[in-house]
Amino acid sequence: MAKREIGYKANIGTPTLILIFMILCLVTFGMLSLSTAKSEWNLAQRSAESVTEYYRADQEGEAFYQMVLQAMDHNTLSLELGDYYDAKTGAISTRIPMKRSQALSIKLIPMPQKAEMIAVSQWKVIQTEDYEIDQSMPVWKGGN
Template sequence: MAKQEIRYRANIGGPSLILIFIVMCLVTFGMLSLSAAKSQRELAERNASAVKEYYLTDSEGEEFYQMVLEEVKEIKRSAPEPGDYEELLAQELGDYYLPEEGIVTTQIPMAHSQALSIELSPSFLGEGQVWVRKWKVIQTEDYTVDTSMPVYHGGESDNQETGK
């Protein structure tokens, strides 16, 4: 009878250990799933913020484009001679107009050291037109890689001790 009791206890221990192991695995996978979901949510929020900022900046760029187009059309209607167009455009747009290149340019700042760079080319043909030469997001600061962390390169250096 005593031998049967010992055998009965041994049979309970194996399934219990397997059950504990399965529960620990499920808890671990659950925690990993929660961690991945949190990371995905943060990434989606950052992406949404960047897209929102771009479109707000893009709408400012559209307003700038419309302002330049209205100035070109107004100068075309009011200027007596075609030779006066560029001079009047320089007076109206100020620093935005670069007469030596014949373009109107601006940079609308964004976050993370970026800006929306816009270059427009005014044309006084017909009623007056403005052509987009460049409309893109640029970096306003140089990106530098942080190399301050020492990394083992596989060989001995002057700073490493040899242990001798």
């Protein structure tokens, strides 16, 4: 009789392949979750910085508003406000610079018929610089 050799083979069956696939899926989803969490954190930081900057500019705008009220009390708008006051339109305006090429634009209109009344014509954030989105795409055209 011929000798029979008994050999042990490494049996990689279906359960093992499914387990490997599951581990790969979990690692992939874990990495995607970390990437998303980092992006959300960066967005939250930028948003917090933007809100803080707006409220800083708004505080300066409130100080400007109080300065205009005091000038109205003295009836010396053109003397006390200088360049802020436009004698032609009667409007008082300023721009308070902010980060990222923005400014808080304030335009006030004094109402002489009502004692100590100022109408707020404009109080909004505007872009101070035009920006262009680069839509060019460098494509290799061959050659040297």
